[in-house]
Amino acid sequence: MLAGIAAAVVWMLVTPFYNLFLTKAAERLTRLGERPPVTRIELSHGQDGLISRADSRVRGLPYAVRVTDIHFPLVLLFALFLGTPDVDRRERLEALGYALLITVCFDVVDLFFWVKFVYATQLGSWSLRHYGPLARNFWGLGKHLLDLPVKLALPFALWAAFYLRRLTGEPAVEPA
Amino acid sequence: MAKRKRREPRAGEQSPAGVDTPPPRRRSGLRSEARFLITFALVLAGSFALLAWRPVNDGLVEPFTGLVARASGVALRGLGQEVVRSGTVLRTARFGVNIRNGCNGVEAMVILLAAIVAFPAHWRARLLGLAIGGLAIQAVNLLRVVALFLTGAYLPRFFDAAHTVVWQSLVILSAVLIWILWARRVAPRPAVAA
Numbered sequence: 001m002l003a004g005i006a007a008a009v010v011w012m013l014v015t016p017f018y019n020l021f022l023t024k025a026a027e028r029l030t031r032l033g034e035r036p037p038v039t040r041i042e043l044s045h046g047q048d049g050l051i052s053r054a055d056s057r058v059r060g061l062p063y064a065v066r067v068t069d070i071h072f073p074l075v076l077l078f079a080l081f082l083g084t085p086d087v088d089r090r091e092r093l094e095a096l097g098y099a100l101l102i103t104v105c106f107d108v109v110d111l112f113f114w115v116k117f118v119y120a121t122q123l124g125s126w127s128l129r130h131y132g133p134l135a136r137n138f139w140g141l142g143k144h145l146l147d148l149p150v151k152l153a154l155p156f157a158l159w160a161a162f163y164l165r166r167l168t169g170e171p172a173v174e175p176a
Numbered sequence: 177m178a179k180r181k182r183r184e185p186r187a188g189e190q191s192p193a194g195v196d197t198p199p200p201r202r203r204s205g206l207r208s209e210a211r212f213l214i215t216f217a218l219v220l221a222g223s224f225a226l227l228a229w230r231p232v233n234d235g236l237v238e239p240f241t242g243l244v245a246r247a248s249g250v251a252l253r254g255l256g257q258e259v260v261r262s263g264t265v266l267r268t269a270r271f272g273v274n275i276r277n278g279c280n281g282v283e284a285m286v287i288l289l290a291a292i293v294a295f296p297a298h299w300r301a302r303l304l305g306l307a308i309g310g311l312a313i314q315a316v317n318l319l320r321v322v323a324l325f326l327t328g329a330y331l332p333r334f335f336d337a338a339h340t341v342v343w344q345s346l347v348i349l350s351a352v353l354i355w356i357l358w359a360r361r362v363a364p365r366p367a368v369a370a
Contacts, residue, residue, distance in 0.1 A: 069340050075345045076352075141228075155348075159352075164208060
C-alpha cells in the first residue's frame with residue numbers, strides 16, 4: 001500500500017519532465033526513417049503529444065495523443081519493485097534501474113508506433129495514398145498490441161524476471 | 177510415532193543445523209524466469225489476438241461487456257442512482273458512460289491467465305486460481321465502474337485521471353497480487369528430506 005502511494009507520488013512528480021522527454025525521443029525516432037525529417041511532436045497542455053508534419057497540410061493533423069496514458073504503468077512498476085519484501089537495498093535499486101531502462105525504451109517505441117498508426121490509419125485519403133493494406137495492418141496491430149497488452153503486462157513481466165525465484169525457491173545463481 | 181516430514185529450507189536459507197542446503201535440481205537447462213516469461217508472452221499474445229478477432233469480440237467479449245454494464249447498473253441503482261442501461265451504455269440525467277474493451281476487466285483476466293499458465297502448477301490448481309482470480313478481478317472491476325461513474329457524475333474534473341491512471345493501475349495490480357497469492361500457495365517446494 002505504502003509502495004503504491006510512494007509510486008504514485010514519484011510518478012506525478014516526474015510526469016511533466018518525462019512527457020517532454022518522451023515526445024522529443026519519439027520525434028527523433030520517427031525522423032530516423034524520414035527523408036527529409038518532417039514529423040513534429042509537441043507537448044500541449046503538459047500531457048498531450050501533438051503530432052504534425054512540416055511538409056504538408058494534412059487533414060486530421062495535428063493529432064493529439066495523451067502521453068500520460070502511455071507511461072502510467074510506471075506506477076505499477078514502482079509499486080511492484082518497491083513493495084517486494086526482504087530485498088537488499090542495492091539489489092532492489094539495481095533491479096528497478098534495469099526495469100526502468102527497459103520501460104523507458106518501451107515507452108518511446110510505443111509513442112513511435114502511435115505516430116505511425118496515426119499516419120497509416122487515421123488521416124483518411126492521405127493514409128490510403130501513403131500506406132498499403134499490409135502497412136496499415138502492421139502499424140494498427142502493432143500499436144494495439146503495444147498499447148494494451150504489452151503496456152499493461154510489462155511491469156509484471158519485468159518484476160517476474162527479477163523476483164520469480166523468490167516464489168519458486170530456486171537459487172538466485174546458476175549452480176556450477 | 178509417525179515420522180514428521182521436515183520442509184527443506186529454501187535456497188539461501190540455512191537448515192536448522194546451520195548447514196547450507198544444496199540447490200534443487202532443475203527440470204531443464206532453461207532458466208525458470210525465461211521459461212515463465214516465454215510462456216507468459218506466448219499465452220498473452222495468443223489470447224489478445226484471439227480476443228481481437230471479430231467473431232470472438234462480437235460473440236463473446238461484447239456480450240460479456242454487456243453483463244459488466246448490467247451488473248454495474250444494478251450496483252449503481254442500489255446506491256440510489258437512477259441509471260438507465262442500453263447495451264454497454266449507462267446513463268443518468270447527470271452523466272453517462274460507455275463501457276468498452278479495456279474497461280471490462282478482460283485484459284487483467286488475460287494477464288492473470290497467462291501468468292497462471294506460465295507458472296509450474298497442477299492443472300486443477302490453475303483452474304481453481306483462474307476461477308477465483310477471475311471473480312475477484314471482476315469484483316474489483318465492478319467497484320471501478322461504479323466509482324468511475326460516481327466520479328464522473330459528481331467530480332468530473334477528476335474523471336480522466338481516475339479512469340486512466342488510478343483504476344487501470346489498480347485493476348492490473350489486483351490481478352498481479354491475486355497471482356502472487358496463488359503462486360505462493362502452489363509454488364513447488366524443493367524435495368523433502370528423507
